[in-house]
Structures are given as structure tokens and as C-alpha cells.
Amino acid sequence: MVKRGMSRRAVLAAGSTIVAWQASPLRAMLRSADAAAGPATRASIDELIARMTIEEKAGQLTLMPAAWGGGIATALNPPAGNNNYPVQIADAVAGKLTGVFNGNGARMALQMQKAVMEGSRLKIPLIFAADVIHGHRTIFPVGVGEAASFEPSLAERTARVAAFEATGAGIDWTFAPMVDIARDQRWGRTMEGAGEDVLVGRLFAAARVRGFQGRNLADDDCLMACVKHFAAYGAAEAGLDYNSVDMSIQRLEEIYLRPYQAGVDAGAASVMSSFNEINGVPSNGNHWLMTDVLRDRWGFKGFVVSDYTGDEEMIAAGFAADRRDAARLAILAGVDMSMSSGVYQEHLPALVRDGQVPLAIVDQSVRRVLAAKAQVGLFDNPFRRIDLNREAQRSRLPASLALSREAGQKSIVMLKNEGGLLPLKPGTKIALIGPFAAEGRDINGPWVVYGDNGQAIDVARGLHDAGARFTVTKGSDVEASIPGGIAKAVAAAKAADVVLLAIGESEAMSGEAKSRTEIDVPAPQQALAEAIAKTGKPVVVLLRNGRALALEGAVRDARAILVTWFLGSESGHAIADVLFGKVSPSGRLPVSFPFASGQEPYYYAHKNTGRPNGPGPLAEYKAHYQGVPNSALFPFGHGLTYGDIVYSALQVAPQMSGPMRVGATITNRGSRAAVETVQLYTHQKVGSLTRPVRELKGFQKVALAPGESKTIGFTLTPDDLKFVGADGKWRIEPGLFDLWIAPSAEAEGVHGSFTYRAA
Structure with missing residues (x-):
């Protein structure tokens, strides 16, 4: 039985495996591989493909969640059907897997790679992937927050650090950047991308690709990027995750396709297909999208991976008859690798034998995957990024944390500052109130697989380190009231000079599958804000959120409002730096804040219509909702x-x-x-x-x-x-x-x- 632990003897044995690999015939055959995948590399890969069975080819096109993953990783992507780690290693050795994702760091990667390099027939290295979305161990602001910096070079630097840390943990490939345009703030995945604008989306897509991939993908601190979700996932109808997309070719081309193309033009080595359909055709079965546009028009040379069971989901969508049909449609459309569903490993061999899928198409997909493994240097050294000492040596370095703090500072957006309430004067007596004041939770943000909220700096710690005078009162939970909570908060407010009200969304309210019909501050927190406002004390709202929110009442009317998103590891320090004027707020909204949830989808680049209201009071029979202008409470930019x-x-x-x-x-x-x-x-x-x-x-x-x-x-x-x-x-x-x-x-x-x- 394979054990999850790794002894000193096992580590030494792995070292001998590395030495053996370096002298192996296959390594010699493929050592000419380089980032350009030139003629020598292609010839070597073709020679390897000629030696493979159709089952081994299907295995190279099959990616699974790691059976031995971290607690957070397992919760995000449950390893359904393959949660037996010894069985997964046996599958890898048998050539049934190209790699795994969201695994348990370098220790797991070392054990799996060693087993494959010693026991498999062809010795094709595994590739290890992960959701490194806005940081690895050092966590940076969520994507939409970082986009508020309007500084693509900052995103390139944070992606570079994320790659540096993740590669130290044995990771070769990240499922990022997410570049979907988000124009309906009900959609929870707004937090991953760069917001509603095409130009901002394009620039941040390219910057993040450059940051992850570095100068040379074969370097041991570079990650293969994956532009996702192709395509138009952010246009899901009514902001409902996984929903259909139906739009004109003009809107698709002008708005939604352009950030993906920017990522491809920046050299992204992989692309992930989206869950949604476009005009009736699921992306995973869309030949026009995956082949005609992506490859023939844009010249993309990398490989396409499905999103989590996305190919299989064409059955429920009513596009594929069964798992076999889903595998056929996806491979013929141009989806090279199947994630999590197992339909390629299960059905491609028979589809080829039955003549329903040409062998040449399968070989082409295998060629793309093997070329990517060559690009990231795995054929030259399968253990290139696997080093138990390096994992700790690269995590949360002082320079990385300093960059997290800088990114947090630049992501904060000051929406209001009536009467020059901010920056706060030294010695101001502060009442820090709200569910996000302390407790070390909901700081890093959604889609953090390897970070730890316990290591992140909350607002209270940030104020303490800044030398502030303050008290902390929770007042309410995120979505529930606390008996006596409001009374305690009101008392704290009355005893202070100013109130910092830390409210907004929890990590569980933003991200994948977190669509909201009402994008407001939850009712218990709103009630807390209303009670605090009645004290007459000046209030600074510290808004934590992963999307634009419709602010109302005492929250909207507070004298000062800072949008602090989910800022990551150095959140509290960055917020304190802005509050006390160590830095001037410089963030700008990458999404429009509406007057009301019912305005969604709302975005600044809308059409005028034939009946615009124009400046001044709202008029009858003009383009606006009753009592609400066709504009933003706080506009883009x-x-x-x-x-x-x-x-x-x-x-x-x-x-x-x-x-x-x-x-x-x-x-x-x-x-x-x-x-x-x-x-x-x-x-x-x-x-x-x-x-x-x-x-x-x-x-x-x-x-x-x-x-x-x-x-x-x-x-x-x-x-x-x-x-x-x-x-x-x-x-x-x-x-x-x-x-x-x-x-x-x-x-x-x-x-x-x-x-x-x-x-």
C-alpha cells in the first residue's frame, strides 16, 4: 500500500530516480525540447506518440483532481470517483493520467512522479496543476480588486510572485488568469476577473499571463498559464452561474472575445473551455470557437482543457446523448484534455476503433499536451519543480508580503470622503465595528487553495500595528444578528470619535456558484449600520466585497466609504495605510456600482436608446427604471x-x-x-x-x-x-x-x- 508520508529514505530514493532519469534513453530523445517546440522537439514527440497505445494516448488527455489534496482543495474540487490515493498512483503508472491538480504540495508530487518515472512503461512525466488564482501562500487582492489599481504591471508582478511560490510546491501549471468580462454583478465570479471593461480586461489578461509564465516556461519558477473561461462565461444570462449565453456576433467579437485573444497573444500555453453555451452550442462542443477562432484565426498553438466535468455536462444541457457522445463531440471540437469527468480515458479508444474519431485528431491533441510538458521542462527533468526544501524557502517571503501590502493599498477605492473625514488624525479614538473587524476570517477571499486566513492581517491587527487607539465590537454576524450585538456596538460608537464599520460579503458569498439576486449588504449588517448612524458619530464604511454592490441607507450615506474587496495576506496593513494617510487612495472602480440590484446588468458602455433621459429630473417615457436613473451610483473609473x-x-x-x-x-x-x-x-x-x-x-x-x-x-x-x-x-x-x-x-x-x- 502506498503511504502518504514521505520518509528521509523515500526522499533519498527519489534522488536516485532523478539521476536515473537524466541518463535514460527517453530523456536523451526529448532533451532538445525548448519553449519554441521546434522541429527537433516535434520529431521527438512524434516518435514517442508512435510508441503509445490508444489507451495511453487517452491517458495523456485525462486530468483528475488529486486524491491526496489539502482540505481547502478537496472542498473546492472533490475528487469524485478517484479519492483513493494508491489507486490514483496505480492509474498514473498505468498511463491513465496526464497529471493531477490541487494536490498536497511537493511531497505528494514527489511521490507520484517517482512512481511514474520508475514504474510506467513510457516514463512520460506527470504534470501538476493548481488553482493559483490570486496567490499561492502569499495572497494578493482578488482579481477585480487588483484591477482597481488600473496598473497592469502590478498584476504582472503579483502573478510572478505567485508563480515563484507555487513552483516551489511542485506545481507546473495554474488555471489562471480568468479574463471573463463581467457586466452583471449578480454573477459571483466577478471577483476573479478584471471587471466590465474590454481594454482593462485585455491589459490585465496579458499582464497576468506574462507574470505567470516569466521569460522561459522551462525555468523552475515559471508556471504555465491557462486563459479561462473560453468563452463569454461572464455573460451568463441573469448573472446565474453556468447559465446560457445568447448574443450577437458583434457583441461577442467586440467585447467578450478580446481579453482571451490578448492572453493568447501574450503567449498563454493553455486555454480552458467554459461551462456555458453560446447561441445554443456548449463551448465544449463548439468547433467554431475552439478551432476556427482560437486556432485558425488567432494562431493558438497550445492545448485546450475542459473545465471541471464540463465536457460531460453537455449531456444535461441536451447536446450530447451520453458520456461516449460527449467525449466524441469535445475531441472533435478541439478540446484536447478532459478534466475530471474521465470521458476521454473511458471512451476515446473505442471511438477511434469504431471510426467515429480519427486517430489523427487524438494524436494531434496528444502532441499538444506533450509539447506543453516539454515547454515546462518536464522531459528534461520531471522533478524540476519538486523540492521539499524549496517549498518552505519560497513561501511568504518578506518581499512577497511587501508586494501584497502594496497591491492592497493600490486596490482600495475611496468612493466618498465628505468633509475630509479621511485621513484620520493621530490619536483619534476609533470604534471598529462589524463582522469583518477581527477574528481572522474572510480576509484572503474566494478561490484560495493554499493560503491561510489565520496568517492574514485583519483590520484590527492593521490598526494595532499602526498605533491606533480603538475598541473592537462585532455587532452582527455576516448574515445573522447577534443577541445584544447592536446595543454593544452603539455603546462603543458613542464612546468614540469615529466609527470604522467593517461590513460586506463573506468569502462564501462571492466566487463560483455564488450568484446573488440582491447584491446588497446583508440585512443584519444593514440594521447595524442604521443603528450606528443614529448615534450621529462620523462613520467610515470599510466595504469587503467581490463584486459591485447596491448600497443603500446608512451605508450609502456614510461620510466616507472605502471599497476594500478581499485584499489578501496584508489586508489590515493596507487598509490602515490608507486610513491614516500613509498612502493616498489611488484605486478606481473596474465595475459600476448600481443604485439598485434591479438595474443589473448595468455597465457604463451601454447604448443611448432612442429615449435617453438626459440631464436633470427623471422624465416619463424615457429609458430608466421607476425612480432610478439609468446611471451608476458610483460609476466605472x-x-x-x-x-x-x-x-x-x-x-x-x-x-x-x-x-x-x-x-x-x-x-x-x-x-x-x-x-x-x-x-x-x-x-x-x-x-x-x-x-x-x-x-x-x-x-x-x-x-x-x-x-x-x-x-x-x-x-x-x-x-x-x-x-x-x-x-x-x-x-x-x-x-x-x-x-x-x-x-x-x-x-x-x-x-x-x-x-x-x-x-
């Missing part, structure tokens, strides 16, 4: 600083035929230094198809000292003005365009216009 920022002196030419330089003067009239995110928007007034009211075309972060002015310039090109026409092709049409350089998608900033004429 919004965020305040501790400065007083003014936009002036727009520079734009009256006509454009080629690249055009536009600009504006940005001034900080305040007494504190600030960082402003300057945003460029355009709107085509008339087109052959109607166009959104605004579209983001560029942004820049600019640091401004008190009293300082800077002229900020952008280069606008004809490509920036293109859209997909009725014929499904990209085009640019001459005409009049509005242009804004502004602090948000609904702010005026400075506004002008120009006419585009073809050169």
Missing part, C-alpha cells in the same frame, strides 16, 4: 484621492485621419500628494450600427504633488475607433466623435469632439 483634482485645457484636433495626440492638464489643488487615474473615452455619434455612450480608449496614472499640474497626453489611433459591422467584420466609419478626458466613465472632465476622415 470612479475613485477619490486625498488631493483635490481638477481637469482643464483639453487638447484635441478638429479632424483625425491617422494617429492623433490628445491631452489635458491635470492639477492637484489639494494640500496632500495624490495619484490620479486619467481616463480617455470616445463615443461615435452616428454609425451604421449604434455605438455605446462611451468606450475607454486609454488610461494613465499620474502622481501629483500639492499644487502641481501636469499635461497628460494620449495617442488615439484609427484602430481605436473600429467596431464590428453588420457583416461581422471589423471596420471604421468616418464621422463625428465625442471625446472625454475624465476621472470616470460618467464624469465630464474635459469634453470635446473631432471628425474622423479616412486618409
Whole structure:
């Protein structure tokens, strides 16, 4: 029986396996593998494929959850049907598995890889994957929070650290980045991506791919990235996870496909198919999507993996007749690897023998998977990332934690600051109230497989380390009241100078399968806020969330509001740094906060309609809900600083035929230094198809000292003005365009216009 523990003798034996591998014929045959997968590599892989049985080929296309996983990993992805670790090792040795995911670190990887390299017929190394979404041991802000930094280079740096840590634990491949555009905030997976905007989504997708994959995938601190979920998963109808997607080709091409393409163009080695269907065809059986678009049009050379049992789910969707049919449809569509369902291992051999799936198609998928293993250096050294000492040596280093703190600072968005309540003055007597004040929970955020909330810095610890004077009162639970809780909180508020109200969503309310019909602050917390407001003490709301929320009552009306998302390991320190003015808040909303949940889906780049309400009071028979404007409570791009920022002196030419330089003067009239995110928007007034009211075309972060002015310039090109026409092709049409350089998608900033004429 295989034991889960790893003795010193076993470690030494593994070392002898590494030495034996380095002298093996297969290693010699494949040692020429490099990141480019050149002719020598392809020839070597083809030679290996020729030696494989159809069953072994099906095994190379089968990925399973690790039977020996960590507690969190097992809860996220239960190893249904293969939770017997010795059996899983036997399957790996028999060639029935290409690898496993979300396993128990380097110790497990060493044991499994050793068994395969000693006992399997072909000695093809396993690949070890994991959900390293926003950090490994050091946890960074959730994706939508980090996108609030409007700093793609920051995302590249945090992904680089995540790769550094994860590869130390024997992980070769991460199921990230998630690049789905999220325009309905009821969808729980908003927290994983970069929000609602196409440009922001594209830039962060590319940055995260670069960060994970580094300079050379064969390096032992680089992870293979996986762009997901292909495609349009964020457009699930009504924000309901796994739901159908039905949309025009124009919307699909202009908005939802572009971040995936950006990730592919950045060199992503793998792509994950999505759960949803598009216009009646599940992604896992969509040849047009997986082959015509991804491979033929975009030139993607890597491999496609299904999401967790996604191929099998075509049966319940009514697209596949049974498991065999699901396997046939998926492999023919272009899904190379099956995750968790086992349908490829179970049915591909018979499908090939019966002539329903050409052997050449299976061989092509195997070739792609083996080429990826070569890219990450496994054929050169199967134990490249497996080192028991390295795992501890790379985890939670001071520099990594410092980056987590920086990322947290830059992700925080200040929505309000009436009367200059923030930053707090030294010596202020603070009442820290709310379910997220302390207790070391709900800090890291959803989709953290290997991090530990017990190691994360909560708000109370952050205030303590900043030398603050404060008391802590819970007041309520996240979704339940506490007997006497409000009374204690009110008493604490009355005894303080200011209240910090730490409220919002728990980790269990955001993420996969966490769609919400009402995206509000839960009722017990709202009741707590209303009671605190009645004390008359100034309130600073510290909002914890993984999506935009519809704020109301005392929460909406608080004098100051900070959106703190789920900030990860250094959450409390980052929040304290902003509260006390160690840094000026610089985050901007990557999602629009609506007035009410019923506005969803709401996003800034909507159409004008033929009956826009226009400025001023709400009018009858115009495009708005009863009593609610067709706008955001806090729009995309919004965020305040501790400065007083003014936009002036727009520079734009009256006509454009080629690249055009536009600009504006940005001034900080305040007494504190600030960082402003300057945003460029355009709107085509008339087109052959109607166009959104605004579209983001560029942004820049600019640091401004008190009293300082800077002229900020952008280069606008004809490509920036293109859209997909009725014929499904990209085009640019001459005409009049509005242009804004502004602090948000609904702010005026400075506004002008120009006419585009073809050169």
C-alpha cells in the first residue's frame, strides 16, 4: 500500500530516480525540447506518440483532481470517483493520467512522479496543476480588486510572485488568469476577473499571463498559464452561474472575445473551455470557437482543457446523448484534455476503433499536451519543480508580503470622503465595528487553495500595528444578528470619535456558484449600520466585497466609504495605510456600482436608446427604471484621492485621419500628494450600427504633488475607433466623435469632439 508520508529514505530514493532519469534513453530523445517546440522537439514527440497505445494516448488527455489534496482543495474540487490515493498512483503508472491538480504540495508530487518515472512503461512525466488564482501562500487582492489599481504591471508582478511560490510546491501549471468580462454583478465570479471593461480586461489578461509564465516556461519558477473561461462565461444570462449565453456576433467579437485573444497573444500555453453555451452550442462542443477562432484565426498553438466535468455536462444541457457522445463531440471540437469527468480515458479508444474519431485528431491533441510538458521542462527533468526544501524557502517571503501590502493599498477605492473625514488624525479614538473587524476570517477571499486566513492581517491587527487607539465590537454576524450585538456596538460608537464599520460579503458569498439576486449588504449588517448612524458619530464604511454592490441607507450615506474587496495576506496593513494617510487612495472602480440590484446588468458602455433621459429630473417615457436613473451610483473609473483634482485645457484636433495626440492638464489643488487615474473615452455619434455612450480608449496614472499640474497626453489611433459591422467584420466609419478626458466613465472632465476622415 502506498503511504502518504514521505520518509528521509523515500526522499533519498527519489534522488536516485532523478539521476536515473537524466541518463535514460527517453530523456536523451526529448532533451532538445525548448519553449519554441521546434522541429527537433516535434520529431521527438512524434516518435514517442508512435510508441503509445490508444489507451495511453487517452491517458495523456485525462486530468483528475488529486486524491491526496489539502482540505481547502478537496472542498473546492472533490475528487469524485478517484479519492483513493494508491489507486490514483496505480492509474498514473498505468498511463491513465496526464497529471493531477490541487494536490498536497511537493511531497505528494514527489511521490507520484517517482512512481511514474520508475514504474510506467513510457516514463512520460506527470504534470501538476493548481488553482493559483490570486496567490499561492502569499495572497494578493482578488482579481477585480487588483484591477482597481488600473496598473497592469502590478498584476504582472503579483502573478510572478505567485508563480515563484507555487513552483516551489511542485506545481507546473495554474488555471489562471480568468479574463471573463463581467457586466452583471449578480454573477459571483466577478471577483476573479478584471471587471466590465474590454481594454482593462485585455491589459490585465496579458499582464497576468506574462507574470505567470516569466521569460522561459522551462525555468523552475515559471508556471504555465491557462486563459479561462473560453468563452463569454461572464455573460451568463441573469448573472446565474453556468447559465446560457445568447448574443450577437458583434457583441461577442467586440467585447467578450478580446481579453482571451490578448492572453493568447501574450503567449498563454493553455486555454480552458467554459461551462456555458453560446447561441445554443456548449463551448465544449463548439468547433467554431475552439478551432476556427482560437486556432485558425488567432494562431493558438497550445492545448485546450475542459473545465471541471464540463465536457460531460453537455449531456444535461441536451447536446450530447451520453458520456461516449460527449467525449466524441469535445475531441472533435478541439478540446484536447478532459478534466475530471474521465470521458476521454473511458471512451476515446473505442471511438477511434469504431471510426467515429480519427486517430489523427487524438494524436494531434496528444502532441499538444506533450509539447506543453516539454515547454515546462518536464522531459528534461520531471522533478524540476519538486523540492521539499524549496517549498518552505519560497513561501511568504518578506518581499512577497511587501508586494501584497502594496497591491492592497493600490486596490482600495475611496468612493466618498465628505468633509475630509479621511485621513484620520493621530490619536483619534476609533470604534471598529462589524463582522469583518477581527477574528481572522474572510480576509484572503474566494478561490484560495493554499493560503491561510489565520496568517492574514485583519483590520484590527492593521490598526494595532499602526498605533491606533480603538475598541473592537462585532455587532452582527455576516448574515445573522447577534443577541445584544447592536446595543454593544452603539455603546462603543458613542464612546468614540469615529466609527470604522467593517461590513460586506463573506468569502462564501462571492466566487463560483455564488450568484446573488440582491447584491446588497446583508440585512443584519444593514440594521447595524442604521443603528450606528443614529448615534450621529462620523462613520467610515470599510466595504469587503467581490463584486459591485447596491448600497443603500446608512451605508450609502456614510461620510466616507472605502471599497476594500478581499485584499489578501496584508489586508489590515493596507487598509490602515490608507486610513491614516500613509498612502493616498489611488484605486478606481473596474465595475459600476448600481443604485439598485434591479438595474443589473448595468455597465457604463451601454447604448443611448432612442429615449435617453438626459440631464436633470427623471422624465416619463424615457429609458430608466421607476425612480432610478439609468446611471451608476458610483460609476466605472470612479475613485477619490486625498488631493483635490481638477481637469482643464483639453487638447484635441478638429479632424483625425491617422494617429492623433490628445491631452489635458491635470492639477492637484489639494494640500496632500495624490495619484490620479486619467481616463480617455470616445463615443461615435452616428454609425451604421449604434455605438455605446462611451468606450475607454486609454488610461494613465499620474502622481501629483500639492499644487502641481501636469499635461497628460494620449495617442488615439484609427484602430481605436473600429467596431464590428453588420457583416461581422471589423471596420471604421468616418464621422463625428465625442471625446472625454475624465476621472470616470460618467464624469465630464474635459469634453470635446473631432471628425474622423479616412486618409
